[in-house]
Amino acid sequence: MINLPAAPGLGFKPEHFAAIRSTRPDLGFFEVHAENYMGAGGVPHAQLRELRADYALSLHGVGLSIGGAGRLDAEHLARLNRLCNAYEPESFSEHLAWSSHGGDYLNDLLPLPYTPETLGIVCDHIDEVQAVLGRRMLLENPSTYVLFAQSTLSETEFLAEVVRRTGCGLLLDVNNVFVSATNHRTDPRAYLADFPLAAVGELHLGGHAEEALPSGPLLIDAHGTPVADPVWTLYAEVLARTGPLPTLIEWDNDVPELPVLLTEAARAGALLDALEVRHARAG
Amino acid sequence: MLAPAEGHGGFVAAFRAGLVGGGLPEGVTAVAEAEQRFAVYRNNVAHSLTEALARRFPAVSRLVGDAFFRAMARVFIAQHPPASPVLLDWGAEFPGFLKGFPPVAGLPYLPDVARIERARGLAYHAADAVAVSPAALAGATSPEALRLVLHPSVALVASAWPAASIWAANQPGADAAGMRAQGPELALILRDRALEVPVRALAPGDAALVAALLAGQALGPAALRGQLAEPGHDPAAVLGYLMAAGAIIEVGEAA
Structure with a gap:
């Protein structure tokens, strides 16, 4: 069941809690990183309970290591299940990436080659997540900085097959598409043309940083700046094909005051609204 | 290999x-x-x-x-x-x-400052628990037999250095140069009713009493611990602090 409203949402930052409480901004949902709410009690849960009472909630995991080689961490999956039971989020999502190895947690979303072997591993892991949580999850496409000689499938082929085998949905991060395509000198529109859009349950938009390398720009998925104009253009093109979808503005580093984020959310909201009008006329 | x-x-x-x-x-x-x-x-x-x-x-x-x-x-x-x-x-x-x-x-005090920060982190995320009302203590006929259960966030950090004062002097906006404390300190860490996590340097009698309560001793023996650590120690002030902070979550007869 995925029923986040097809409206803009924000990543919740505790420093915005007082402003959110006093202004009750008109947003479709808030998204939180699951791992920040895995303590027993205190401020994080007090804030999340209050937020959840007024807004739809997207629970976004960053630590499950779905693309890892070993078994999923059963304790971590149990913690996610407890959070889902406690807050009943409208959506749970995780990443096509790995972050743990040999019992150590590396705190980054690391890439994997796309092969029949890794496809089987990722699908087994997603089957397990969906069985334990008793819900359909969304899997997010990554930002990548390198490729692998071992890969025999494209990322979009890989994701489409994951969807077909597991029945999971996808979280399409449009900034990640732009970052990866720029880094690998490929065409983001070709990627989106191949992307299984029918499975998308949520969109992510975030800012990236740019480094100059001798061969050209290297984009880094830094989430510390406004969404870049080319990403807004790609977002509008995706919406034209999918219709309105829940859209998150991600801003995790150098977090500005709430109104700056609301301005970004309003820009997504205007594109969503324009679409509603067009669809209404067409209907 | x-x-x-x-x-x-x-x-x-x-x-x-x-x-x-x-x-x-x-x-x-x-x-x-x-x-x-x-x-x-x-x-x-x-x-x-x-x-x-x-x-x-x-x-x-x-x-x-x-x-x-x-x-x-x-x-x-x-x-x-x-x-x-x-x-x-x-x-x-x-x-x-x-x-x-x-x-x-x-x-040499750095590890103890780190222990205080670690205890604060645990206290910040500790389980929620409802505080008892002051009446639970005030109405007791034989208070020395009462067993006080403290909030899961409560911790003591003993240091051979003035670690609690050093911690306080190194908070945002504090002036570390004005720090005058010397000698050993016992730091009490808890999460209060506002969900904040203050650090308080305790006198030896207060610390001995809180340590005894944390170890599950009844109020009478715990107060005795306070007096052994500090002759003439009066438990009222530290108990008042714990009560005001919402750090006493159960008052019952000792088994």
Whole structure:
């Protein structure tokens, strides 16, 4: 069941809690990183309970290591299940990436080659997540900085097959598409043309940083700046094909005051609204 | 020696080795500058864990300076990487690491400041529990037989140094140069009714009493502990502080 409203949402930052409480901004949902709410009690849960009472909630995991080689961490999956039971989020999502190895947690979303072997591993892991949580999850496409000689499938082929085998949905991060395509000198529109859009349950938009390398720009998925104009253009093109979808503005580093984020959310909201009008006329 | 693992397990192991200083893992490609592009992952892992540690130990970071802390964090991370994605649990080994890290031997109080910050982190995330009302204590006919259960956030950190005062002097906006405390201190850490986590230096009698309550002793024997540590000790002030903070969650007859 995925029923986040097809409206803009924000990543919740505790420093915005007082402003959110006093202004009750008109947003479709808030998204939180699951791992920040895995303590027993205190401020994080007090804030999340209050937020959840007024807004739809997207629970976004960053630590499950779905693309890892070993078994999923059963304790971590149990913690996610407890959070889902406690807050009943409208959506749970995780990443096509790995972050743990040999019992150590590396705190980054690391890439994997796309092969029949890794496809089987990722699908087994997603089957397990969906069985334990008793819900359909969304899997997010990554930002990548390198490729692998071992890969025999494209990322979009890989994701489409994951969807077909597991029945999971996808979280399409449009900034990640732009970052990866720029880094690998490929065409983001070709990627989106191949992307299984029918499975998308949520969109992510975030800012990236740019480094100059001798061969050209290297984009880094830094989430510390406004969404870049080319990403807004790609977002509008995706919406034209999918219709309105829940859209998150991600801003995790150098977090500005709430109104700056609301301005970004309003820009997504205007594109969503324009679409509603067009669809209404067409209907 | 074990043969390298095949398949995805081997890939992940080789990638991990590359992250911690090995060369470019086999199979990594890029349109150009593969080494610099792979280094983004190396930097992300080191930077994100360093930031996470600095968020947990801000007073230690201020005491040694930001640049020093970052360099030291890399050494700690290599020895004690997080064992779980729940980073709020990470850092238990940091005080012990500081104790054995020769470059900070000149700051002997540093491990105890880290223990205070670790206790504050645990208190911040400790389970919720409802405080009893003051009437629960006031109405008792034989208070010495009462057993007080303290909030799960309550902790004591004993230091041979004035660690609580040093911690307080290294909070944002505080002036460390004005710190005059000397001698050993006992720090009481708890999460109060506003969900904040103050640190309070306790006199020896107060600390002995709280330690006895934490160990499950009834109020009478606990008060005796306070008097043994500090002749003539009056338990009223520290009990009043615990009650006001909402740190007493159950009052019952001792078994």
